[in-house]
Amino acid sequence: MAKLGPAHYSPYPVAVYEQVLTPPPGKALMFTEIVDEEQAMREAAKAMLTRENATIFPGPQVLYAWNEEAKEKAKLIKEMAEVLDAKIIPMYDYRPKYPKIDPEVEINPNHPNLTIWHNKIKACIFIGVHCHYANVALKIIRSETDCFTIAMCSQAGHEDAMITLRDQHVEEIEKFIEIAKEVKKELGKA
Amino acid sequence: MSFKIYKVNEEFRDIVPQEVIDLEERATWGNPKRGVMDLPVSKELLEEHSLCAGCPESAAIRYILASLPNPEDTIIVNSTGCTSLVFPHISLHTVHSLFGNQNSVASGIKRVLEWRFPDKVKDVVVLAGDGATVDIGLDYTLQSFFRQEKITTICFDNEVYANTGGQESGLTPKGHVFKMAPKGKQFEKVPMWQLAIDSGCHYVARLTVSSPKKVERVIKEAIYVAREVGPTYIHLYTPCILEIGLNSDDGLDEMRARDKERFAFFEYKTPEAEEVIAKYKAEGLL
Ligand SMILES: Cc1ncc(C[n+]2csc(CCOP(=O)(O)OP(=O)(O)O)c2C)c(N)n1
Ligand code: SF4
Numbered sequence: 102m103a104k105l106g107p108a109h110y111s112p113y114p115v116a117v118y119e120q121v122l123t124p125p126p127g128k129a130l131m132f133t134e135i136v137d138e139e140q141a142m143r144e145a146a147k148a149m150l151t152r153e154n155a156t157i158f159p160g161p162q163v164l165y166a167w168n169e170e171a172k173e174k175a176k177l178i179k180e181m182a183e184v185l186d187a188k189i190i191p192m193y194d195y196r197p198k199y200p201k202i203d204p205e206v207e208i209n210p211n212h213p214n215l216t217i218w219h220n221k222i223k224a225c226i227f228i229g230v231h232c233h234y235a236n237v238a239l240k241i242i243r244s245e246t247d248c249f250t251i252a253m254c255s256q257a258g259h260e261d262a263m264i265t266l267r268d269q270h271v272e273e274i275e276k277f278i279e280i281a282k283e284v285k286k287e288l289g290k291a
Numbered sequence: 292m293s294f295k296i297y298k299v300n301e302e303f304r305d306i307v308p309q310e311v312i313d314l315e316e317r318a319t320w321g322n323p324k325r326g327v328m329d330l331p332v333s334k335e336l337l338e339e340h341s342l343c344a345g346c347p348e349s350a351a352i353r354y355i356l357a358s359l360p361n362p363e364d365t366i367i368v369n370s371t372g373c374t375s376l377v378f379p380h381i382s383l384h385t386v387h388s389l390f391g392n393q394n395s396v397a398s399g400i401k402r403v404l405e406w407r408f409p410d411k412v413k414d415v416v417v418l419a420g421d422g423a424t425v426d427i428g429l430d431y432t433l434q435s436f437f438r439q440e441k442i443t444t445i446c447f448d449n450e451v452y453a454n455t456g457g458q459e460s461g462l463t464p465k466g467h468v469f470k471m472a473p474k475g476k477q478f479e480k481v482p483m484w485q486l487a488i489d490s491g492c493h494y495v496a497r498l499t500v501s502s503p504k505k506v507e508r509v510i511k512e513a514i515y516v517a518r519e520v521g522p523t524y525i526h527l528y529t530p531c532i533l534e535i536g537l538n539s540d541d542g543l544d545e546m547r548a549r550d551k552e553r554f555a556f557f558e559y560k561t562p563e564a565e566e567v568i569a570k571y572k573a574e575g576l577l
C-alpha cells in the first residue's frame with residue numbers, strides 16, 4: 102500500500118515503482134486498490150470533510166471559460182466547495198514564478214508543496230489540471246507532504262494520487278456532489 | 292489557442308490574482324494594430340523575466356511581444372540560451388526545442404497547424420540566440436529557408452554564447468576576446484542576413500533594438516510576409532552587457548553605437564514581399 106506521507110525526502114518511490122497503475126475505465130483507484138467509483142467517491146468526500154484545511158485546486162481547464170463544459174464545471178466546483186466546506190486555491194498558471202509564489206492565493210505545479218505546507222492542507226482535490234502537470238505536482242505532494250490527494254481527472258487518472266477518479270465530466274461531478282452531501286449528513290456535519 | 296483560454300470563468304474571478312484578470316481585460320488581444328505604443332498602458336504578455344538586469348534581450352522580447360499582430364494565435368519556438376530564460380514567463384504558447392533544432396520544430400508545427408486549422412491564421416515565430424541559429428542550428432535554420440517554410444525566424448545576436456559563460460560564436464566579430472575565447476576570434480563574423488537572402492528568405496532585416504518603433508515595423512512585416520509568401524529572417528543585436536563588461540544601464544548606448552557600424556539598419560524584400568507589405572499598408576495594418 103502506498104504510504105500516506107510524511108514520506109521522508111525525495112527520491113520517494115513514485116506509485117508506478119510500487120506497481121500502482123491508473124484504474125481501468127469505469128473503476129477508481131484507492132491507494133493501491135481498484136475499487137468501484139462510488140466507493141472511491143465516498144472515501145474522497147470523507148477525507149475532504151474530516152481532514153484539516155481541505156482545499157480544491159482547480160486548474161486551467163476549469164478556471165478558464167474555453168468551452169461549455171468548462172463553464173458548467175466551474176459552477177459545480179463552486180457547489181462542491183460549499184458542500185465540502187473546502188477552500189479553493191487556483192492553479193491558474195503552470196509557469197514557474199519569480200521570485201516566488203504567494204502560497205495563500207495560488208498553487209504552482211513546480212513546487213505545490215509550498216502551498217500545502219503554508220496552509221497546512223491535509224486533503225485536496227485536483228481538478229482541471231492538465232495531465233503532465235498533475236502528474237508532476239501529485240508526485241511532489243506525495244513525496245513531500247502528508248496531504249491526502251484526490252485526482253478528479255477527465256481522462257485516465259493519476260496513480261500518484263491517493264484516490265483517483267477517472268473520466269470525470271459534468272455528470273460524474275454531479276454524482277460526487279450528491280454523494281458528498283450524503284456523507285456529510287452521515288458525519289453529522291450537514 | 293484562442294482568446295477564450297484567457298477568459299476567466301465568472302465563478303472564479305474572485306479567487307484568481309489580479310494579473311490573470313488583467314491578462315483578460317487589459318492585454319491587447321484581437322487587435323492587429325497593437326504595438327509598442329501600448330506598452331505603458333496595457334497588460335504585457337511578459338510578466339517578469341530572469342535575465343540579467345538591463346539585458347537588451349529583455350527589451351527586445353517586450354517589443355516583439357507587443358508587436359505580434361495575432362498573439363492569441365501565435366506559437367513561439369525557442370531554443371536553449373539566455374533567451375530561453377524569458378520563455379517560461381510569457382503568456383503565449385511557446386515550445387522549447389532541443390538546442391539548434393528550433394527551425395525544424397517550427398516547420399513541423401506550422402505544417403500541422405495549417406492542416407489542423409485550415410481556416411485560421413496561425414503564426415509561427417522562432418526566437419533563438421546566435422549560437423542556436425547560426426552555429427549549432429545553422430543546418431536546420433537554412434534548410435527551413437530552402438524548403439520555403441512559412442515561418443519567421445528571429446535571431447538574438449549577442450555575438451557570444453552567453454548562457455554558457457562566454458564562448459565565441461560564428462557571429463562574434465573577428466578579434467573579439469571573451470572569457471572562454473582568450474586568443475580572440477580568428478575569423479570574420481558570419482553575415483547571416485546575407486545567408487538568409489541567398490537561402491530564399493523573402494524578407495530580411497538587420498538592426499539593433501535601440502528603436503522600439505522600428506522593431507515593431509520589422510516584426511509585423513516579417514510575420515505578414517511569412518504568412519503569405521515564405522520564410523523571413525530578422526537579425527537583432529541584443530548585446531550581452533555581462534560578457535562585454537557593461538553596466539545595467541549601458542545597453543542602449545551600446546546599441547546606438549553599433550547602429551552606426553556593423554548593425555546599421557539593413558532591409559531586403561523580394562517583389563512578392565513588397566506586394567504583401569503594400570497590401571497590409573493599404574489595410575492600415577502597417
Ligand atoms: C544540444 C545542446 N548542446 C549544447 C547545449 C549547451 N548550451 C546551452 S546554452 C548554449 C549557448 C547558447 O548561446 P546562444 O544561442 O548564442 O544564446 P545566448 O545564451 O547567447 O542568448 C549552449 C551551447 C545545450 N543546452 N544543448
Ligand atoms: S548573460 Fe548576457 S545575454 Fe544573458 S541575460 Fe545576462 S546580459 Fe543578457
Ligand SMILES: [Mg+2]
Nearest residue numbers: 420421451453
Ligand atoms: Mg548568443
